[in-house]
Amino acid sequence: MPDTVVLTEDALDVAAVSAAVGADEAGAISLFVGTTRCSFEGRRVVTLEYEAYAPMAEREMEKLCAAARHTWPDIVAVAVHHRLGLVPVGQASVVVAVSSPHRKDAIGASRPSPPPAVDLRSRDVR
């Protein structure tokens, strides 16, 4: 199955990212969801803002998918959805999903680093 990489200003849909890697030959799906936390270094966070140059960010995200497949060749599918713009407290900025026949590959491969081409532009702390 081809990898799926999405950059969007819309709210992320965990079920859709999970479904994007679902396959009859997969026995396991592992997902990581990064969310905006309400505090940072003791101050109250209201929102985070992410920005990216989309073509470059998408290429970097595709490279991360390829690297995961290189390390975990039994992977069936990888999907990475990253939100851009303002992400309020409690909402997801990134969802990574990996499927594989057996759980160890999906679990091992779904420990994300944030796609390096997506930058945290600002943190609204009060």
Added chain:
Amino acid sequence: MPDTVVLTEDALDVAAVSAAVGADEAGAISLFVGTTRCSFEGRRVVTLEYEAYAPMAEREMEKLCAAARHTWPDIVAVAVHHRLGLVPVGQASVVVAVSSPHRKDAIGASRPSPPPAVDLRSRDVR
């Protein structure tokens, strides 16, 4: 937040399990989805069937949640939803979700063992 343990004969809803552990103080949610794979030991699988004595299974699942919190005290919330009865190929039999302020706790705690009180009753292979 209290842990959430659900046994159901209905299809599992990954987004609902994720939402069950969402919290303003969480920066990470890690999920594991176990699905019915289309083959087992070289034979085609059509469906799996799970059965449990619900009160005992729920107690065992609650113990697993408590054990995860003991190992990873920074956990914000844990949710485990297990399907009973027939689970066709491609569909989820179990969804585990863990949230925490930082990713290492959620990721570390969401590596599941199947709840021992839920048994694989039959594997329809052809």
